[in-house]
Amino acid sequence: MWELVLKGIFSALFVASVLRISTPLILPALGGLISELSGATNIALEGIMLVAAFTGVVISAYTQNVWLGVIAGILSGVLVAAFLAYFHLYLGADLFLSGIAINIMATGGTIFLLYVLTGDKGSSSTLASKAVPVVNIPVVKDIPVVGTILSGHNIFTYLAFILTWLVSVYLYRTPQGVHLRAVGENPEAAASLGLNVRRIRLGALLLSGVLASLGGLNLSMAYLTLFQREMTAGRGFIALAAVFLGGRTPWGTLIAAILFGFFDALSNQLGSLAIPSQWVQMIPYAATVLALVVYSVRQRAQAIERARRFQEKHLAETHAAGD
């Protein structure tokens, strides 16, 4: 029985599934990262994903055009992010509370509209929604193992990796990215140099809205091809956890998101075992908590180690000076 699981994990198909499952974590996590670094953490990633997932499905079903669905999904997510930005940045509402309110509203709102449009409160299976294309990379797809892992994913998966690189360039190599980080770290100093703190944070929140929307669309137009109630299942929050676990850097965030994706994929594999499914479904979430604990313990240990080395070095210097 366990052999089956192990065999499953050490297969190219499993690695491919990790990448596929990580995608809807990587994309919102990048959005979370940008907003976090700007000093206005986007708590509403979850809600934005949900709204975008829903809108993409509905519009693609009614227009029968997948790209119109994607664009509408992104716009709807950005609109939700704009609401959050407006409440927080312009009306002075608490970021956390506004974010939570938006998440709750998104859950209820999507179910309500789903019912209005389809008469079903569970899923959009009666709508003929579209799926984004899958990319088969020429040549690569024919290489054994590598082809299975790298080729045949939907465009969002490739986009997730490309965007990680782009976000990294944006944050560290462009003046705008440096401004964004400056605003997050010391808004007063940034303002004193003529940077518009509010506008930069607005930009960061809208950008995080785009990225979270892509994550949501990935769920309903690629991973599955329908909308289900509460289909984000906490991914928006796990994405935020990935930001911190990844040390607030793009590549760190990517790796953390893939780590969570791995546990998610693992729980799928274990689904075939005679373990109560609730336990199996718990794995990704428990892993998140565990990873965050391990991370903070490790950071502490590193800090103490640094202190010890510093002290030794200093003692050596003092002795040298004394001699």
Place this chain on the structure above:
Amino acid sequence: MAALVEMDNIVKIYPNGVVANDGVSFSVERGEIHALVGENGAGKTTLMKILYGEERPTSGVIRINGNSVHFHSPQDAIRLGIGMVHQNFMQIPSLTVAENIVLGKEPTRRGLLDRKAAIQITEELSRQYGLKVDPEATIESVNVGMRQRVEILKILYRGAQILILDEPTAVLTPQETTELFKSIRTLVKQGKTVIFITHKLREVKEISDRVTVMRGGRVMGTLLTHEATREGLARMMVGRDVFLEVSKPPQVRGEKVLEVCDLTYVSETGRQVLRGVSFNVYAGEILGVAGVEGNGQTELVEVLTGLRPATGGEARVLGTPILNRTPRAVRLAGVAHIPEDRLTNGLALQATINENLIVDRYFRPPFRRGWFIDNNEVRRHGQQLIEIFDIRTPGGEVPVASLSGGNMQKVILAREFSSQPQLLIAAQPTRGVDVGATEFIREQLVEQRNRGTAVLLVSADLAEVMSLSDRLVVMYEGQITGVFPEAAKATEEEIGYYMLGVKRQSPEEMEAYL
């Protein structure tokens, strides 16, 4: 020719009704170093914020080169060549020195940040004005002196011709101050104009060409520096004769009250902040701790008062161990604490004066009666302390937040002095209070000492520690690097070398005097 800067009849009334500037006229000539002095709350920073476009005057005219100007933001002022270095540096810790200097006005190449150009710009500016910095170091890794130079370079990069420096020496050692003054002279030689805000009269004499004295939102006069005396300036600032030197009777040293042995503290981020600190404080003496801020003084005080856990070592007050105890246990052992950060650790701002005066004793009689607090007693107690310590307030039932800074400090003093401590730990007790209140606080510290209290005084104001202390130690990078058994006999220069880590005494040399 018109003066470079002319501020004419400036009035600034804040929305809460405070009149910060009451018809101030102030002018600066091209190429001069102009000192602006006054007590805290005299309105000098407000005046300069108006000149820098951070505040808008209620009325009055500003002319630059004879042309009347209206600033809506600092950007407008910067465009006309006015730059200001604030007391709290406006920097991004995780960015490098060069990135901070060019921030908001970056050199780019094909849309990307051009780091090489940024470093080159920094090096050129640095060379031109003799302000030494390390362009590639991150701000969080460099010392205060360099951070200040970065701040000056930053405004020079933006084309400042007129530099406003707001109390630039407050955080510097004597040697760093000398360096800064050298740079200021270089700047002026290259055609810049400097406005120097300070309340240290010695510096006024040393660096400035002219000096303008402010008091209570008005200008008391502008003098040529070489014609002014320190005493005369002090009288103009305060409005009466001030005793700059503290007089205190000879010390009567009593028993050992505080005993600190090999104290260490590692911060949450793993920085070794205190590295084996040992000293004693005796009844009837003031032990001063000098040092550049950030060398562990703050943490020393917080560890000794129970606000932070110690990593190792021992500390006893009259034999009772006080490390890693709750602040209440430490206080019950006979320790009083005037904290460095009054607003955070010293007062509950929304609570009333009366309540703030009993926070360390409400749980004991006479304030506690059974399960309740005796409010009559609390009021009586508050009334009494308000009178003794001359706290200017309509009554004891107003929130502390409504008081001025000096009066807030008096609330803390009233509480701490009236607890009849064995050991009084005072951290930066006169920071941010005006000359009048400073005089009062210093007298009170000496009074406590005369009554036989052991006093541990931590202050970044070197002149203050030197004049108040009986004995003095210097902290550098978390260690005591020098001890001066007779504080009055040391010189500022000598102590400065220890503060900078240039000189240090060996443990054997110090042992007898700690």
